[in-house]
Amino acid sequence: xxxxxxxxxxxxxxxxxxxxxxxxxxxxxxxxxxxxxxxxxxxxxxxxxxxxxxxxxxxxxxxxxxxxxxxxxxxxxxxxxxxxxxxxxxxxxxxxxxxxxxxxxxxxxxxxxxxxxxxxxxxxxxxxxxxxxxxxxxxxxxxxxxxxxxxxxxxxxxxxxxxxxxxxxxxxxxxxxxxxxxxxxxxxxxxxxxxxxxxxxxxxxxxxxxxxxxxxxxxxxxxxxxxxxxxxxxxxxxxxxxxxxxxxxxxxxxxxxxxxxxxxxxxxxxxxxxxxxxx
Amino acid sequence: xxxxxxxxxxxxxxxxxxxxxxxxxxxxxxxxxxxxxxxxxxxxxxxxxxxxxxxxxxxxxxxxxxxxxxxxxxxxxxxxxxxxxxxxxxxxxxxxxxxxxxxxxxxxxxxxxxxxxxxxxxxxxxxxxxxxxx
Numbered sequence: 001x002x003x004x005x006x007x008x009x010x011x012x013x014x015x016x017x018x019x020x021x022x023x024x025x026x027x028x029x030x031x032x033x034x035x036x037x038x039x040x041x042x043x044x045x046x047x048x049x050x051x052x053x054x055x056x057x058x059x060x061x062x063x064x065x066x067x068x069x070x071x072x073x074x075x076x077x078x079x080x081x082x083x084x085x086x087x088x089x090x091x092x093x094x095x096x097x098x099x100x101x102x103x104x105x106x107x108x109x110x111x112x113x114x115x116x117x118x119x120x121x122x123x124x125x126x127x128x129x130x131x132x133x134x135x136x137x138x139x140x141x142x143x144x145x146x147x148x149x150x151x152x153x154x155x156x157x158x159x160x161x162x163x164x165x166x167x168x169x170x171x172x173x174x175x176x177x178x179x180x181x182x183x184x185x186x187x188x189x190x191x192x193x194x195x196x197x198x199x200x201x202x203x204x205x206x207x208x209x210x211x212x213x214x215x216x217x218x219x220x221x222x223x224x225x226x227x228x229x230x231x232x233x234x235x236x237x238x239x240x241x242x243x244x245x246x247x248x249x250x251x252x253x254x255x256x257x258x259x260x261x262x263x264x265x266x267x268x269x270x271x272x273x274x275x276x277x278x279x
Numbered sequence: 280x281x282x283x284x285x286x287x288x289x290x291x292x293x294x295x296x297x298x299x300x301x302x303x304x305x306x307x308x309x310x311x312x313x314x315x316x317x318x319x320x321x322x323x324x325x326x327x328x329x330x331x332x333x334x335x336x337x338x339x340x341x342x343x344x345x346x347x348x349x350x351x352x353x354x355x356x357x358x359x360x361x362x363x364x365x366x367x368x369x370x371x372x373x374x375x376x377x378x379x380x381x382x383x384x385x386x387x388x389x390x391x392x393x394x395x396x397x398x399x400x401x402x403x404x405x406x407x408x409x410x411x412x413x
Contacts, residue, residue, distance in 0.1 A: 029337065036312055036333040039359065043313045060320075062328025071334035 004047045010054045011041055014064065021068035027087040033071050037061065114253035117167035120217070124162040125263045128226055132157055148240065148269040151231050156187075158228030159268055163261065165217040169252045173215040173225065177247035177258050184241070185229035190215055190248070193223040235272025242269035293325060297335055298344075299378070300325055302371040305345060305363040312336070312359060336361055344370055 005011060015038060022030035044057050061067070089097075127133045132149040139146050149157070165171045176188050192215020195208065217223045233241055244267040250259045297319070304310060304318055315336075316329045326332065339345045344367035351357040363371070 032337060033333055036336075036359075037330060040313050040316070040329070040333070043356065043358075060328065061330035066328060067330045067334065070331040071337070 005042050005045045005049065006038060008045075008049070008051075008054055010051060010058065011045075014041075014058050014061075018064035018067060021064040022071065023088055024084050025068065025072045026084055029071060030088070033067065037067065110253065111255070114169060114255045115257070117169045117171070117252045118165075119167075119259045120163050120165055120171060120173075120248065120250065120261050122161045122163050122261050122264045123222075125266050125268075126160055127268075128158040128160045128228060129156075144244070144265055144267060146242065146267040146269050148242075148271050151233060151235055151270040151272060151274055153231055153233075153274040155231060156228050157231050157270070158189075158226060159263075160224060160226050161261075161263060162222060163217060163225050164222050166220060167252070168219050170219060171217050172251040173217070174249045174251055174256065175214075176227070177249060180247050181229070181233070181243070184231075184233035186232050188227070188229045189213065191226045192216060193225075231270060233270060233274070235270065235274045237273040239272035240269045242267045244268075290327060293327060296378075297325060297332075298339060299371060299374040301332070301335060301339065302344060302363055302367050302374075305361055306368060306371055309360045309362045311350075311361070315361065339367070343367075 006015075015034060018034055018037060019030070022033060025033075040061070041057060045054060049057075127136055127147065127149060131152070135149050137148045139148070151157075173190050173192065175190060180188070191211035191213045193209050194212040194216065195210060211224075211226055215223065215225050227246060235241065243263075244265075245260050245262045247258050247260045250257060300319060300322070301315065304315060310318065312333065316326070316332050319325050319332060320329065336345065336347070340347060340361075343364060345361050345363055347359050347361045349357055349359050
């Protein structure tokens with residue numbers, strides 16, 4: 001065949017349209033018809049054919065749709081049509097599809113793994129600041145225990161808690177749920193044990209450890225966390241407020257979710273009266 | 280060129296006779312695709328479009344009535360030649376026999392003795408197609 005004829009834009013467009021119209025035919029039949037039409041054009045048209053010559057020859061051949069219709073039954077059943085259509089997909093098309101499916105499956109697996117990562121849990125807690133530790137009053141009622149300190153209005157108070165991450169993912173604590181104590185606790189800060197040589201239970205192999213934000217807990221590891229806030233809660237004498245869990249905002253891989261971490265059965269209470277004017 | 284009309288009845292009729300006409304041409308001698316198309320077009324009024332000959336050839340081949348071979352002779356371009364098979368010849372022979380009776384019957388119904396035959400209106404005009412300059 002001469003490339004010049006088959007390189008003609010009108011011819012290429014016609015053959016492309018024919019391929020599309022033959023998509024519902026068995027692949028061998030479609031290929032054969034395309035080859036026959038290409039050979040016909042190649043022989044019927046001189047190498048220096050003008051566009052008018054090409055158009056006239058294409059008009060004599062008939063529309064690609066009419067050729068495809070003449071080549072096969074007017075209507076295939078849905079299944080056979082689909083099967084024929086699929087048979088036109090080249091090997092690299094299937095390879096690409098397989099790659100996309102594999103990537104999507106892997107991504108879905110990772111995503112599911114992130115979503116279903118084992119939640120953090122706490123195994124030890126206590127007041128953070130010596131001022132609170134000195135004035136803490138512990139009480140017990142049934143299975144739960146409570147530690148109560150006077151509220152220090154307008155001052156930073158906080159607790160320290162040991163947190164385990166038993167999942168296969170590094171979990172990063174970004175903060176607390178914005179609705180946690182809303183405007184009663186402001187400027188909530190969370191820091192976690194950090195250091196270049198911490199082992200799985202947070203002990204330094206060498207050097208010293210420090211607290212940093214955000215708190216990062218590697219997979220299957222344990223770290224101490226510090227949660228502090230400015231106490232803005234307004235309490236009357238004999239009044240108190242308490243919490244037994246903290247809703248942390250946690251990033252696991254690519255997703256961020258809220259994990260409600262209970263404080264090892266311990267309730268932390270702030271007791272009134274507030275030392276500043278309450279409206 | 281003889282205009283045999285584009286109404287659906289004529290299209291169906293063409294479709295029905297095109298296969299035997301292809302067999303008849305191949306019975307004379309093997310032909311390659313474009314050659315076959317040109318000869319059919321030159322006969323006039325048999326082809327709605329040139330391209331439909333190829334699907335027809337493929338169906339005839341699938342039915343075992345023709346075969347095809349690529350001929351690649353030195354100095355010439357490679358061409359796919361079509362040959363009639365023995366089964367094709369049998370089919371052509373049978374069609375020819377049927378056609379003679381059929382055509383006579385149709386002729387007698389369409390043109391009873393009281394009607395003037397249209398062929399007598401244009402004496403000597405040959406129904407040929409010179410689209411390809413054949």
